[in-house]
Amino acid sequence: MTVLVRALHPDVPADAEGFARVRRLALPYILFTPDSVRHTAAHMHPDARFRPLVAEEDGEVIGTAQVHLVPDGSEPGQACLNIYVRPDRTGRGAGRLLVAAAEEYLTSLGASKLFAWAVDEPANRAFAERRGYRLGRSAHFLRLDLAHGTLPPLQEAPAGVELRTAAAFADDPRPLFELDAETLLDEPSDVAHEFTNYDAWLAETWNHPLLDRELTTAACVDGRPVAFTAAYTDGAGRYSTAMTGTARAHRGRGLAKLAKLHSLHRARAAGLTEAFTGNDTGNDAMIAINTWLGYEICGTEVRYVRELG
Structure with a gap:
């Protein structure tokens, strides 16, 4: 059985479905669907030079890579590669081949600093460190059992504050764009991101197939959103917070x-x-809010960094 690495063909149903399936199995805490795979491939910033890859064994997608430059990064030459292999298909060389293909591509684009997320498990840490990556920041995944867990009781909005769904801004979502852009600046990250292009935000964020506008909620003062939580849903009973x-x-x-x-x-x-x-x-602060809501830590991911040259 031979493992081959090639470019993802997002418009081929088997490719998009295979990519989403691998991501769900390897990282079940983040929502992925074939539609979201196609959307990302179509709407990633062109300067990112986005190249999704798949590792295939006997016609079956068993590994994936999301590979791209960081457009308008805080320093030149920053790039990302995130590699995931199906848990029941490890040990076949898929991860090694995906990393090699991703690094070769990014090097050809002039990348000099690579960032990669990995699930915090001994085998994944050893895999990254053998390839010259050093440990950086970390992040927790948290889960809330909506079916059987207990949410705090609903609270009334304070005087002067109105709660609205994103659907209420369908005719003019620009106020949500401006709030999203402001809050993103304070998001902890190794790589600086910002929203400066409204049309790009409409395409990438507002029209994302997982964004649930009826569940995305904003607290508004004088009709203007001043706080929000963006909700993704996958049509299979799962909800995820995209940003708060x-x-x-x-x-x-x-x-x-x-x-x-x-x-x-x-x-x-x-x-x-x-x-x-x-x-x-x-x-x-945000971990405390989520704990109050009933979330529990269910996994951790670590960021690895490799300097080239």
Whole structure:
């Protein structure tokens, strides 16, 4: 049995389905569907030079790689490669071949600093360190049992604050774009990201196939969103928080927590059974909010960095 690495063909159903299946099996805490795979391939920033790869064995996709430069990064030459192999197909060389292909491609584009996430397990750590990657930051995955767990009771919005869903901004989502752009600046990360292009945000974020506009919730003051939680759903009973944040001028009032609480209650009422979120391990404030909501840590991912040349 031979493992081959090739480019993903997102418009081929078997490829998109295989890619999503590997990601669900290897990292079940993040929502992936064939539609989301196609969407990312079509709408990633062109300067990212995005190249998704698959490792294939006897016609079956058993490993995946998301490979791209960091557009407008805080320093030149930054790039990302995230490699995942089906847990029941490890030991066949798929990961090694995917890393080699990804590094070769990124080197050809002039990349000099590579970032890679890996599930925090001894075999994954050893795999990364053998290839010259050094350990960086870490992040927790958290899970909430919506079907059987207990959510805190609903709370009323304070005076002057109104809760609205993203669907209420369908005619003009720009206020949500501006809030998303502001809060992203404070998101803990090795790599600086920012939203500066509204049309790109519409294509990549607002029209993302997993974004649930009825569950995405904003706390508004004078009709303008000042805190929000963005909700993804996969059509299979699972909910995930894509982003939660508050405008700097309105922090300390519990508005993001309120928005997320209401979103989760509506998700449970809609029949969703489990919710996921993720936090940098140093983000104590958000971890405390999620613990209050009933989330429990279910996994950890570590960031590895490799300097080239």
